[in-house]
Amino acid sequence: MRIATTYGRIRTLLRDNLKGTSEFLLPDVIHNRIQTVLKSSSDLNDTDLRKIRILYNMLKTAIKNEKALLDKKLTEKKPVERKVKKDKEKKEEKVKTATEEKREQLVKKVRGKKRYVVFIGNLPLDINKEKIINHFSEMNEHIVDVRIPKQKEAKKSAIAYVELKNEPSYELALSKHHSMLGNRRINVLYSTQTNSKITKAEAKSKSAKLVALQKSGKLIGSTPAVKKRSHRRAILKKARAKEAQS
Known part of the structure; x- marks a missing residue:
């Protein structure tokens, strides 16, 4: 009975950590979790084996759901409407009259792939790349540069910037906001690219939204603040203070 209860608790924790993840990204995220558990130790214990078994079953379900969603989208895709000849001629005329300068600007906008970079602040002064990579061990295979x-x-x-390969690993990195590295509670925040057209106000707003998602447990790998031990301790402290006053 105790083994069944432990198994159920592990499954619940794993499901909570994956809540809010896009169904199209879910298979990759679960696969990364399995690889992390496998590489965490050369001698896996019973808990590790249960995690792998649960994650494997979740991976099969996620792949099945992803395929069903893709099939549904393909069947529901509306046929392309025929364009009116007059409208087509107008669009072609606009293209012909566009200046070379405007064309170059359009090329610059689409040139280069999207980058996923997080800012890390409040680091100890003796920080180095190895310590940062160890702290982000769950996604070290997806770290492009530190x-x-x-x-x-x-x-x-000190501060640092970590570039990730894709969106799942980027969200997983952001979930490390306010985690402890040594004796420092570090900040892991949204970062804009050099020469970005995003204003400081927009970047600050975006960062605040991502922090809110992390606190609510909606980012990949994040735990809702209400489920953290610190939150429970704060509630207990308030309750004791109230009892002392009465």
């Missing part, structure tokens, strides 16, 4: 800028004198903390 950059640690040279810090100015009198600074009490």
Whole structure:
């Protein structure tokens, strides 16, 4: 009975961590989790084996659901409507009259692939790439680059930038916001690219939204704040304080 209860608890925790993940991204995320468990130790214990078994079953279900969604989209896709000849001629005329300068601007907008870079702040001054990679071990296969800028004198903390391969690993990295690295509670936040057209206000708003998603447990790998031990301790502390006053 105890084994069944433990198995159910592990399955519930794994499902909670995957809540909010897109069904199209879910198979990749689950596969990454299985690889993390397999590489965590050369001698897997019973708990690790249960995790792998649960994740494998979840992976089969996720692949099946993804295929069903793709089939549904293909069957529901509306046929392309025929364009009116007059409208087509107008569009062609606009293209012909476009200047070379505007064409170059359009090319610049679409040139280069999207990059996934997170900003890491409040790092210890003796930080190095190896410590950062170890802290983000769940996604180390998806880390493209780690950059640690040279810090100015009198600074009490260091910063770094970590580039990831894809969106699932990017969300997983953001879920490490306010995690402990050594004796520091680090900040892992949204970062804009150099020469980006996104304003500081827009970047700040985007970062705040991602932090809110992380606290609510909607980012891949994040745990809702209400389920964290610190949250339960705060509630218990308030209850004790209230009892002491009465």
